[in-house]
Amino acid sequence: MQSPPNPSPPPGWRVFNDQLMPDQTVGGYLARGQKISGACDQRDCRRRFWIDFDNLIRRGFAPFPVRELKALLLCRRPGGCAMGFKDSREGSGLPLKLLSRFEPVRIRLRCTRCKWEKTLTPDRVATQLKAAGTGSGDTLHVDLLEKLSKPCAKCHQSAWACEVLWPQAVPSWHGKSRSGPPRPDEKPGHDRLGSR
Ligand SMILES: [Zn+2]
Numbered sequence: 546m547q548s549p550p551n552p553s554p555p556p557g558w559r560v561f562n563d564q565l566m567p568d569q570t571v572g573g574y575l576a577r578g579q580k581i582s583g584a585c586d587q588r589d590c591r592r593r594f595w596i597d598f599d600n601l602i603r604r605g606f607a608p609f610p611v612r613e614l615k616a617l618l619l620c621r622r623p624g625g626c627a628m629g630f631k632d633s634r635e636g637s638g639l640p641l642k643l644l645s646r647f648e649p650v651r652i653r654l655r656c657t658r659c660k661w662e663k664t665l666t667p668d669r670v671a672t673q674l675k676a677a678g679t680g681s682g683d684t685l686h687v688d689l690l691e692k693l694s695k696p697c698a699k700c701h702q703s704a705w706a707c708e709v710l711w712p713q714a715v716p717s718w719h720g721k722s723r724s725g726p727p728r729p730d731e732k733p734g735h736d737r738l739g740s741r
């Protein structure tokens with residue numbers, strides 16, 4: 546029997562390699578409410594702007610990659626362009642309490658030096674942030690890294706990476722008893738479906 550696919554991420558987000566990624570197209574930025582502003586400090590340019598995604602989408606630019614759009618916005622002056630772009634914080638991430646509504650979604654923290662890693666439910670991360678007084682369910686997943694003040698317990702370095710794991714296919718064991726290796730957040734003997 547075919548397993549149903551897992552729920553898709555909210556508009557403006559994609560899953561690549563079972564990880565949550567921002568959709569880097571014009572349509573993606575508009576869908577998740579992220580804005581881009583730009584400024585060029587070149588004396589004869591001094592442009593300041595906000596990309597009008599609404600207008601671009603009406604003209605059929607929804608699938609256009611924002612990276613290429615940025616390249617088109619550079620000024621063509623001798624000596625090059627000093628255009629700097631800034632993606633707004635608004636729309637840059639998803640709140641933990643929203644992620645927790647998707648049953649299979651997990652947050653993975655890993656040490657990029659020694660490869661130690663830990664996988665937690667979004668609710669568990671929110672609970673830990675609350676206990677530490679540094680965040681809550683409203684914390685955006687992209688802000689988790691800056692909240693990790695502790696160095697790695699194993700190698701004592703602070704070189705963290707953080708990913709939102711979004712498994713694409715529901716494992717075949719879903720709804721029945723399962724064989725195979727335990728998920729990283731499981732403890733042996735625990736009710737596997739109740740591991741939230
Ligand atoms: Zn310029």
Ligand SMILES: [Zn+2]
Pocket residue numbers: 656657658659660661697698699700701702
């Ligand atoms: Zn480490």
